[in-house]
Amino acid sequence: MKELLRQAKVAEIESFMDQQADPCSDFYSFSCGNFAKINSALKLDVSAVGLFETMTNGFDRKILKMLNTTHDNHDTLEDIQVKHFFKSCLRLKELNSTYTAKMKRLIAEFGTMPVLEGSSWKEEDFDWLGTTARISHRYGITPIFGVEVTSDQADNQRNVIYLGEQEFYLESRSMYMDNSTLNYREKYRTKIEGVLKDFLGLKVELAKQTAKELLDFEVDLAQGIEDTTQVYSLGELTELLTVAEVHKRYEPILDIERLVSISMGETITEQIYEYNKRYQQNLVEVIKRTPKRIIANYIFFRLIWEFVESPSDKPKKQKQDCVHLTKKFFVNNVDNMFYRRYNNENSSREIDKMWRQLKETFNETLHSSSTLDWIEPPTRKLAIAKLETMTLQINNYVWENFTEEFEGLNLQSSDLVDNMLQIQLLRTRQTREKLHKQSKPLEIDEMLSFTPAYLQSENAIKMPVAMLQPFYMWSDVYPTAVLFGTLAPIIGHELIHGFDEGGKSYDAQGNYNDWWDEESNSNFVKGRECFTKQYGRYKYDGIQLKESTAQSENIADNGGMRVAFTAYRKWYESQGTKDLTKETLPKLPYTGKQLFFISFAQTLCNDIDPKLKVKQLSIDTHMPDKLRLIGTLSNYDEFSKEFNCPAGSPMNPNEKCVLY
Structure with a gap:
């Protein structure tokens, strides 16, 4: 059995490679040259x-x-x-025409919607800020x-x-802004139009006109979003003020005192953080x-x-969609359910052992x-x-009090909308x-259910239970080189986030704190500039990448x-004379x-x-995977040494970028 598993791993590695490619010219083609042929998206x-x-x-699955x-x-x-929630999702079609009635009743909780009321809608009766605040207070949704x-951020023991x-x-x-992403905005507009038609019963022309107005308004709002290609410290993005001080900045257009008191259901006397004031100024x-x-x-x-x-009309797709929706609402529960059923002690031990070796x-x-x-x-x-206090934790949620979290919920398998309303x-x-x-660990969203993450405020690396599954990356029958080549760089990546441009602003206790001296910080910025220039020279599918000061990834x-x-x-080297075959x-x-x-x-x-490549460049802070690989290995002398890459070759350039 062990030999069969090794042979299967050999077959997989070999099938992805193009061994005719020159590893010193393009290591991605050498290692992954056949991947897309057999795994075409x-x-x-x-x-x-x-x-x-x-x-x-x-x-x-x-x-x-x-x-x-x-x-x-x-x-x-x-x-x-x-499970009731999941089944209610599978029975979504049974709601049929009642869905529209449910959405209209939801709107009626807070007022009337002009596009549904027509000429009878009274503009003078509408209080946009109060409506937003009441929606936030009841359902936790914050339109605008x-x-x-x-x-x-400065004291993670309190909220x-x-x-x-x-x-x-x-x-x-x-x-929202670039010409190259116009088609994504058009798709979004079409999606808005579909919701207005299918869930509110609007006629086609009215839905089209309204969708355009809504998207144009959202684009206008998005002018105030921070530019993710630039580096901003949390101190630059947030400011601790009294509610009255924030209110004074934006009155009379934004009544911050009323927004906060209605949303929270009480008068707030403590200071609050204003995040990205550029957004409020634009608003x-x-x-x-x-x-x-x-x-x-x-709204x-x-x-x-x-x-x-x-x-979905396809049963298989409908089941997949319902799994994703269940994970969206109950990601902690689902991960915990998985852990209790599929926990693999070998996996947990390997991850912990790897962590200790990397930390050392x-x-x-x-x-x-x-x-x-x-x-x-x-x-x-x-x-x-800081490294000494950094921890690695498997997101198994064995410490979570789910009984307390579910108190008052009565989810049934018949009505998805009712279930979602209850949860909100x-x-x-x-x-x-x-x-x-007192503050608790941050809530993990669905994204972190399958990818590791370093959480600055906890000084902890969170590993998803999905990574406990054997054979994708690790197995005790694989060479140690495979384990170190797959799992270790993933954990190492998160470890370094504790000391990158964002992580280095948080101390050993996970509190926002500028603990770097001026000389070290200046040296870091100089080193970061090398990466900015290196990755800014790359092209992806013919698209020239922008130079970005944000180089954390x-x-x-x-x-x-x-x-x-x-x-x-x-x-x-510690194996000495042991057989390393x-x-x-x-x-x-x-x-x-x-x-x-x-x-x-x-x-x-x-x-x-291919249709998603422009979007990937616009929203993903990581480089495309090919460039992640080429950029990383071309900076590393040890790689060039192992593959005998001559100086000046593409994978062994004379100028290399190094920080850690």
Whole structure:
């Protein structure tokens, strides 16, 4: 059996590679040259194919089986409610015409929508800010802008109010502003039009006209979103003020005192954080020039947007959609359910062991003044202390009190909309109550259910339970080189985030604190400029990339891979005279160290739907995977040494960028 598993891994590695390609000219083509041919996103009718997508698909298949089964011995009362929610999603078509009535009743809780009322709608009766605040108080939805309760960036033991912008469907400023992303805005407009027709019963022409007005208004609002290609410290984006002080800035257009008191259901005397004041400044001007009718339509559209779901005509797709929706609302519960059923102790041990090895390796690097000579001794000492307290945690939620979280919920399998309303009502009340309670770990969203993340405010790396699945990256029958080449750079990447342009603003306790000395910080900025120029020279699918000062992901890619290889080399050298034949694989003529780099490369083998490439560049802070690989390895002398790449070759340029 073990030999069969090794042979299967050989077949996979070999199938992705183009061994005729020159590894010193283009290591991505060498390691991943055949990947897209056998894993075409277009042919598979998916947006993207890669390691994390494959691992998530495997995870979702297990989740579907788990949610689809009748109640078993593993089920808690809360698990049963989650299963009811899933089943109500599968029965979505049964709502039929009642869906429109439900959405209209939801709107009627807060007033009337001009596009539904026509000429009888009274502009003078509409209070846009009060309506937004009441929606926020009841359902936690903040059309245009509003408040949120979460941990204080300067003292993560307490919770505080943040005031700022709504969530934007297209995510980034460039998606709303750039000519190259116009087609995505058009698709979004069509989606808005469909919601207005299907869920509010508008006629085609009226839906079209209204959708255009709503999108134009949202584009106007998006002028105030921060530019993600630029580096902003949290101190630059947030300011701690009294409610009265924020109110004074924007009166009479924005009545901040009323917004906060209605949203929270109480008068707030403590200071709050204003986030990205550029957004509020832009909002004042947008409100002045926008007809109340459009503002009202937008607010009510954003309200129902959170509760509209269209069932697929394909049963398989409908099940997949319902798994995703269940994860969206109950990601912690679903991960915990998975962990209790599929927990693999070997996986947990391997991840913990890997973490300790990487932490020890980076600790040695921080202690070595010759390796990181650009960091001054006082800052180095604080960095060592921060690393010491940094933790890695599996997101299994065994500590979570789900009984308390579900208190008052009565989810049934018949009505999805009623279930969603119940959940929003309960969670919004619980969020408000957090203001007077000690802070808890941050809520994890669905994205972090399948990808690791470093959380600055906790000084912790969170690893998803999906990564406990064997064979995607690790197995005790694979060479250690494969384990170090796949899992270690992923963990190392998150470790380095603790010391990148964002992470270095948080101390060992996870509080926002400028602990870097001026000289070390200046050296960091100089090193970052090298990455800005390097990655700004690249082209992706013929598109010239923009120079960006935001280089956190590239710094983490480079530093994480270096820490991983150093840890592997230490392990390899510690084996002494032991037989290391298992560090090679049959039919693959590569050393253990070469296999490390091939394995690392194949975590980045990827194919994406060509239509999504411009969007990827606009919203993803990571480089496209091919450029992540080429950029990282072309900066590393140890890689060039293992593959004998001549100086000046594409993968061994004379100028290299190095920070960690």
